[in-house]
Amino acid sequence: MTIAGASLAPPVRAEWVRGGLIALLLAVLLALPLFLAARPFELRLLTVMFLYAAMGQAWNLLAGYAGQTSLGHGMFFGIGAYTSTMAAIGIGLNPWLGGLLGSAVAASVGVVIGLACFRLKGHYFVIATLVLAESLYLAFADWEWVGAAMGLDLPIEEPSLLAFQFHRDKRPYYYLALALVVAATALVVWLDRRKMGHVLRAIRDDEEATRSLGFSPMRYKLIAMALSAGMIAFCGTFYAQFVLFIDPPSVLSLQLSVMIALVAIVGGIGTASGPIVGAAVLVTISEYARIWFSGSGRNIDLMLYGLIIMAVSVYRPAGIVSLFGRRGGGRR
Amino acid sequence: MKLLEARGLGVAYGDFQVLWDASIEADKGEIVCLLGPNGSGKSTLMNSLSRLTRLTAGEILFDGHALHDLPPHRISSLGLSHVLERHRLFPYMTVLENLLLGAGPRPDRARLARAFERVYSLFPRLKEREKQLAHSMSGGEQQMCAIARGLMSEPKLLMVDEPFIGLSPQLRHEVAGALRRLNEEGVTILLIEQNVREALAFAHRAYVLRAGRIVLAAPAGELLAGDALESVFFGRRDDERLH
Numbered sequence: 001m002t003i004a005g006a007s008l009a010p011p012v013r014a015e016w017v018r019g020g021l022i023a024l025l026l027a028v029l030l031a032l033p034l035f036l037a038a039r040p041f042e043l044r045l046l047t048v049m050f051l052y053a054a055m056g057q058a059w060n061l062l063a064g065y066a067g068q069t070s071l072g073h074g075m076f077f078g079i080g081a082y083t084s085t086m087a088a089i090g091i092g093l094n095p096w097l098g099g100l101l102g103s104a105v106a107a108s109v110g111v112v113i114g115l116a117c118f119r120l121k122g123h124y125f126v127i128a129t130l131v132l133a134e135s136l137y138l139a140f141a142d143w144e145w146v147g148a149a150m151g152l153d154l155p156i157e158e159p160s161l162l163a164f165q166f167h168r169d170k171r172p173y174y175y176l177a178l179a180l181v182v183a184a185t186a187l188v189v190w191l192d193r194r195k196m197g198h199v200l201r202a203i204r205d206d207e208e209a210t211r212s213l214g215f216s217p218m219r220y221k222l223i224a225m226a227l228s229a230g231m232i233a234f235c236g237t238f239y240a241q242f243v244l245f246i247d248p249p250s251v252l253s254l255q256l257s258v259m260i261a262l263v264a265i266v267g268g269i270g271t272a273s274g275p276i277v278g279a280a281v282l283v284t285i286s287e288y289a290r291i292w293f294s295g296s297g298r299n300i301d302l303m304l305y306g307l308i309i310m311a312v313s314v315y316r317p318a319g320i321v322s323l324f325g326r327r328g329g330g331r332r
Numbered sequence: 333m334k335l336l337e338a339r340g341l342g343v344a345y346g347d348f349q350v351l352w353d354a355s356i357e358a359d360k361g362e363i364v365c366l367l368g369p370n371g372s373g374k375s376t377l378m379n380s381l382s383r384l385t386r387l388t389a390g391e392i393l394f395d396g397h398a399l400h401d402l403p404p405h406r407i408s409s410l411g412l413s414h415v416l417e418r419h420r421l422f423p424y425m426t427v428l429e430n431l432l433l434g435a436g437p438r439p440d441r442a443r444l445a446r447a448f449e450r451v452y453s454l455f456p457r458l459k460e461r462e463k464q465l466a467h468s469m470s471g472g473e474q475q476m477c478a479i480a481r482g483l484m485s486e487p488k489l490l491m492v493d494e495p496f497i498g499l500s501p502q503l504r505h506e507v508a509g510a511l512r513r514l515n516e517e518g519v520t521i522l523l524i525e526q527n528v529r530e531a532l533a534f535a536h537r538a539y540v541l542r543a544g545r546i547v548l549a550a551p552a553g554e555l556l557a558g559d560a561l562e563s564v565f566f567g568r569r570d571d572e573r574l575h
Contacts, residue, residue, distance in 0.1 A: 198429055199437075202422050209420040212382055214408035214436035214485065 029178055033171045043170055047242070049283040050177035051235055056263035056275025057184035058231035063261065064270035065188075065197060066224040067204030068118065072129030073232055074257035075136045076106040080233025081240040081251040082140070085152050092155075095164040099237035103230035110229030114222045130254070137252040151247025154240060164241040173242050180238060181276065184231055189272050191227075200224055201270070232260070266312050268319025277320050281308075335360045335395055335489055335520050336381070336412075342389035343373075343380050351376050351544045354390070358489065363511075363521045365531045365552070368541035369565055374524045375417055377541065378491055381522075382407050382414035395488060408436055413487035417494055417524075419478035423467035427458055427477055430466050434484030443486065451480035454510045472503035479510065490514065492523045496530070508534060528565070532556045540564050 029046075036043045055077070063069045083105050084098025093101070117128045141149045157163035166172045191197045202210040203217045211217055240246050259282070267278025285308060289301035316322055336358040343351035351373045358364045366374040379385040381392060383404040392399040397410050407414070421430050431451065435444055452459040455476045461469055466477060475495060482490055495511065496504045512534075515521055525531035532538060532552040540548035540555070542564050548555070555561055 195432070198425065198433055201425070202433055205422050205424065206420055208384055209416055209422070210433070211404045212384060212408065212414050212416060213433055213481070214405050215433075216403070216405040 026182075030175075033174050036174075037169070037171065040170065043174055045283065045287050047170070047174045047177045048287075049279050050174075050181045051238060051242075052259065052263050052283055053276045053279035054177070054180040054184040055232050055235050055260045056267065056279055057181070057188050057272070058228045058235070059260045060264040060269065060271075060275050061188055061191070061200075061231075062221075062224045062228040064264060064274070065192070065200040065204065066221050067200075067207075068221055068225070069126050069261070070129040071126050071254075071257050071261060072131075072133030073228070073260045074252055074254065075133040076110065076229040076232040077236035077239070077256060077260070078136065078140065078248070078252035079106040079109060079229075080236025081246045082146055082152075082236075083233070084237040085154055085240045085246055086146060088155055089152065094162065095237060095241050096162070099164075099234045102233040102237050106233030106236075107226040107230040110225040111222050114218075114225040118218055118221050118225075130257070133252070133257050134254060137248050137254070140252055141248040147247070149248065151245060151250075154244045154246075156244070164237075165244070173238075176238065180235060185272055185276065187227070187231070192272065196220070196223070204270075262309065264319075266309060266319060268321035271319070271321050274319050274321050281320060333360050334358070334393075336393070336522070338381060338390065338392040340390040341377065341380055341387055341392070343376050343385050344388045349388075349544065351380065354380075354541075354546050356381075356539055356546065356549075358520050358522055360488075360520055361515070361518060362537060363515050363523070363535045365535035365538040366522070366524045366541060367528055367531060367538050367561075372541040373544040374541055375493055376544075378414065378493055378522070378524060382412060382491060384414070384416075408485045408487070411486075411488035413482040413485050413490050415478050415482040415490070415492045415495070418497075419474045421466040421474055421478055421481070424465060426463050426465055427469070428462045430477060430481050431458075431484050434481035436485050439484075444484075447484045447486055450486075451483050454483070454513065455480055472499050472507070475499060475503075475507060476510070479507070483514070487519065489520045489522060492521065494524050494526065496525060496527065504530075528561060529556070 032046070033043065036046075055073070059070065059073050080099065080102035083102035084093070084095050087093035087098040087101060088095055113129070113132060117125055117132075120128055140146055146152065154165075157165050159166045159168075161172065164176075191200075199210065199215050199220050202213075202215070203220055207217050236251055239251065243250070263278040263282055264275045265278070266282055267276065268274025282305075286301070286305055289304045293300035293304060312320060334357055336356070338357070339355045341351060341354040341356075342349065354373070354377050356364075356377070366377060368374050376385055380387055381399070383399060383402060387400055390400065394410065394412055399407060399410075399412070402410075422433070425433075431448065432444075435447060439447075457473060458477055458480055461473060461477075466474060469477065479490075479492060479495060482492070490511075492511070495507055499507060511521055511523070523531075523535070525534075532555055535552050537549070537551050538555055539546050540561065547564055548560055550560075
């Protein structure tokens with residue numbers, strides 16, 4: 001945005017350095033699968049990491065920018081996964097279209113929830129989203145038409161990009177997940193630099209003042225909610241196509257909602273790099289801790305995991321990325 | 333000609349009434365001041381005019397619009413701008429970003445350029461500080477920035493809640509000069525100020541509040557000359573019968 005000869009973008013040189021680093025990282029990530037063909041564990045780890053990073057971005061848009069902390073975003077993931085899967089089973093809808101349909105359904109549900117719950121402040125909004133997500137979990141676990149607690153198997157298709165299914169070689173999932181992160185990050189960065197991003201942060205910092213300047217906080221929060229829910233839902237469809245089986249514990253659990261939030265919080269709330277760093281750290285730790293320390297009777301992996309989250313929240317409340325920034329990460 | 337005409341305003345927080353039957357007017361081109369001891373309801377009255385506080389009674393007419401039916405975010409585009417108490421800038425945004433937000437959701441380009449030119453000529457310092465984060469400026473600069481942000485929507489009536497609080501005499505003089513210049517350009521000003529003498533030297537007319545009611549309304553000169561003010565601030569016994 002350029003007004004009266006002044007630009008809102010950061011200084012040009014820093015932009016170049018950052019652009020170079022991003023290009024380098026992308027090049028490495030694009031080349032990596034060439035070496036991972038025979039390493040399904042690492043390939044899966046990275047794919048899941050990208051998925052969480054994309055979801056962290058989506059959550060961050062609502063919580064980090066607009067200041068509306070949700071602990072129920074897992075419900076949008078579930079809505080996406082169930083919508084595209086039911087549409088595929090019922091009428092044979094292509095999963096790409098199913099994913100868009102799921103996003104639209106989730107965005108609408110998000111708007112309805114927002115209309116009802118955005119009037120709640122602080123902790124009450126958090127509790128409302130948590131309770132709604134749990135209710136949806138219970139409803140789906142009991143609802144025969146959507147497979148209840150037994151879950152749903154996706155219809156198996158010939159592997160192709162159009163069918164959004166790949167069986168022997170899982171590398172296409174990796175690239176699609178990478179595309180999801182890039183798209184989600186680009187959207188957040190774009191919004192952040194436009195007036196929309198400024199208004200969202202203004203609402204977070206001082207809702208009353210923003211209102212008196214002529215902005216309707218409800219309207220902006222609803223837009224953030226719709227975008228956030230829609231993005232998460234598409235990730236849900238990706239997950240369904242990736243695992244080819246969904247049930248309430250895997251796509252609607254509280255644990256999922258918490259993880260989506262943690263990725264952004266641990267990385268750096270309200271920043272575009274935060275969810276990426278958070279996903280890289282948390283997914284890596286949780287997967288390796290599980291291999292090394294879990295097993296019957298000794299769930300040390302979860303303890304270790306909890307310890308790291310506590311350490312970050314005590315020593316770096318603005319998230320890991322605040323280690324590198326000049327301004328504390330939590331505020332930009 | 334009346335720009336603002338509010339009648340019988342009442343405000344309550346739950347069961348606790350804080351403003352009773354307040355009526356206030358401002359003519360086009362006037363500087364009007366709200367005076368009164370702490371907690372007398374000045375900010376509440378101002379917040380109720382910009383609709384940030386809910387009314388339990390009364391009506392507000394502003395430039396042909398009935399404000400009492402409108403939500404707060406619809407007010408500024410009608411030409412009423414409210415600079416809140418303690419400036420309330422967005423601390424982690426630059427001066428420029430703060431000012432841009434002041435222009436509201438859909439400013440057109442020409443108007444925006446005009447508004448920027450006006451606030452920068454009024455407060456040249458802000459132009460120098462354009463890229464600086466709001467919270468890193470001095471208190472006086474932040475207050476200037478808040479007034480400038482309030483001007484970005486090109487209001488007909490500018491309401492400022494305690495513009496001089498915490499400012500050095502030098503900055504006070506600067507801010508007062510800017511407000512006077514705005515007034516000469518035709519902007520009507522409603523302000524809250526604690527320093528009675530200074531406020532009355534500055535304003536054309538004043539309303540005096542006490543314990544949630546308007547107890548006096550008079551031209552500034554009259555208030556300066558008489559002793560009615562002392563009784564309001566120092567609360568002589570016989571004065572209680574007024575309420």
